[in-house]
Amino acid sequence: MKEVAKYSDNELISRYVNGDIRSIEILVARYRAKVYSYIRTLVDDYALVDDIFQETFIKAIQMFRNGTYKDEGKFNQWITTIAHNLIIDSFRKSKRDACVPYDLNRLADDHATYEMSAEDKLIADYNRQQLNVLIDMLPPEQSEVLKLRLYCDLCFKDIAALTGVSINTALGRMRYALINIRKLLKEKNIVLQQY
Numbered sequence: 064m065k066e067v068a069k070y071s072d073n074e075l076i077s078r079y080v081n082g083d084i085r086s087i088e089i090l091v092a093r094y095r096a097k098v099y100s101y102i103r104t105l106v107d108d109y110a111l112v113d114d115i116f117q118e119t120f121i122k123a124i125q126m127f128r129n130g131t132y133k134d135e136g137k138f139n140q141w142i143t144t145i146a147h148n149l150i151i152d153s154f155r156k157s158k159r160d161a162c163v164p165y166d167l168n169r170l171a172d173d174h175a176t177y178e179m180s181a182e183d184k185l186i187a188d189y190n191r192q193q194l195n196v197l198i199d200m201l202p203p204e205q206s207e208v209l210k211l212r213l214y215c216d217l218c219f220k221d222i223a224a225l226t227g228v229s230i231n232t233a234l235g236r237m238r239y240a241l242i243n244i245r246k247l248l249k250e251k252n253i254v255l256q257q258y
Contacts, residue, residue: 072138076127087127091120094139098146101215105150115153119146140221147225190255197247205240208233 070078070086072093078086099116106112122145126132135141198206204226211222223233248255 073134073136076132076134076138079124080127080130087124090138094142097139097215098142101143101211101217102146102150104210104214106153111153115146115149118149122149139217140224143215143217143221144225193253193255194244197244197251197253200247201240201243205236205243208236209240209244212237 070089072090075086075090079090098119099112102112102115102119106115119142123132123142132141198209201209207226208222211217211225212219217225219230219233219237223230226233228236247253
């Protein structure tokens, strides 16, 4: 299994198409956290998040099987685009015209890189709550770019492709989001704690 994990995304896809089921398991495991986190940034209903996550990889597998996946070395962007389109379809079906606000607290466990003390956890929770309030005050296009960059770890090229804008526009939105967050911190007299 370790040997299979060393393969590139496209090698894993090729191996899967040629009958190696373990390869798709590795590929899904490799992108599980990023895709799931991305969906959670835009969808508030846990059951719907799970459904969209599963449907994303089902669609990907179908495309692998029928040969419509094109190897361009951008699997991360490609799989996130599938998830993005499924989210949009879901909102259209439910006749919603905006994404549900995102709760930053839900990502705490997904991004923990070390064992935090109880005090550090309280400080981190406080910071996330404060930041969540501020992010919800941003214009939607700034909020979206900020979430995609910080919580989905997408590069600006991928963010631009997903949101349908140029890289410069995505960078500009991020810049304004950060400027506005700083202004809001001052206006609201909020101090994020260090831990």
